[in-house]
Amino acid sequence: MNEVSNKFLNKVSLLIEEAKKNVKTAVNIAMVYTYFEIGRMIIEEEQNGDNRAECGKYIIRNLSSFLTEHYGKGYSISNLKNFRQFYLIYSNDSISQTVFSQFKNYPATVTERKFYLSWSHYLKLMRISNIEERHFYEIESVNNDWSLSVLKRQYDSSLYERLSLSKNKDEVMLLSQNKKRFE
Template sequence: MNEVSNEFLNRVSSLIEEAKKNVKTAVNIAMVYTYFEIGRMIIEEEQNGDNRAEYGKYIIKNLSSFLTEHYGKGYSVDNLKLIRRFYTIYKTNSIGETVFPQFKNYPATVTGRKFYLSWSHYLKLMRITNIEERHFYEIESVKNDWSLSELKRQYDSSLYERLALSKNKDEVMLLSQKGQIIEKPADAIKDPYVLEFLQLPELPVYSEIELENKII
């Protein structure tokens, strides 16, 4: 009896793994869009009340009880407050659709906003109060397919601040619009990821000779 080749088995396995990844991505994206719309609906319903602060508490408490009864865990009062906050933060702060043309077929919310990351990513991003910095980490997470742990690692290593120190004001503004852009080979060498890997200090300015000497 002939044995099936490992190459064949691996190709089938890869197909299944890719399908599982796609399903996971689809579920995560659907969750984020759903939470955004729930947040929008909570805000709009709050605006219908006379005493908005008190009515807001009433809405979230009652909505939590209703959703928990019908759909189980995930809709506690605290979670609904996070969902409400998610909408208030992201209803207008778009990172720009031209950055990710490969996601042009993604759906858009009623406000025109598109989302590309998991809910866990956005929970981390929402804690970043600086809008430009938040945009930067969101862009880099999508461009580089960062996992949540990688996003946390890069944030904890102050990647945005380290990049900002080595760029002028115009370039820092571009960080929040397009992320980190590598245009020349020298830019790649000055990349904080590369410097980190080579264990070189980050300086505002590196001459090419200095870089070559330190790398050698």
């Protein structure tokens, strides 16, 4: 009887742990899409202004004050600039969705872009200027469930560059285009 009870308790415990993981993932994904949309809205508002540079500073400064007052931390001027940059980088950046078929129910932006990683991952990824390299690290992060620390370690160890220098250059190119999985 006690053994059956322990199995039952473990099943319930696993269910709760999975639910917690799903909630965390949902919150992270919602944040990423929200930040993308805020970036889009900042760009659109800036484009409606006469003097872009001055108008942009004004918009971001006022938006930061407003959001911080209403929602607390997380909306500093530098964060809003990150949202803006995120939109600029990812609004026209597309990765084939075929390898990510397990995420078919994820929402998409108006440009049909889907996001699968946390905001912290994208902060790291958007600083990679080489598009193929950025795609490679994004794809590998998703497919291998890399934490941010693993992504940083792989990037800092120049994984993409080392693979690019290897004999299998074609394989690395296919990876960065999401056409082949690294084995």
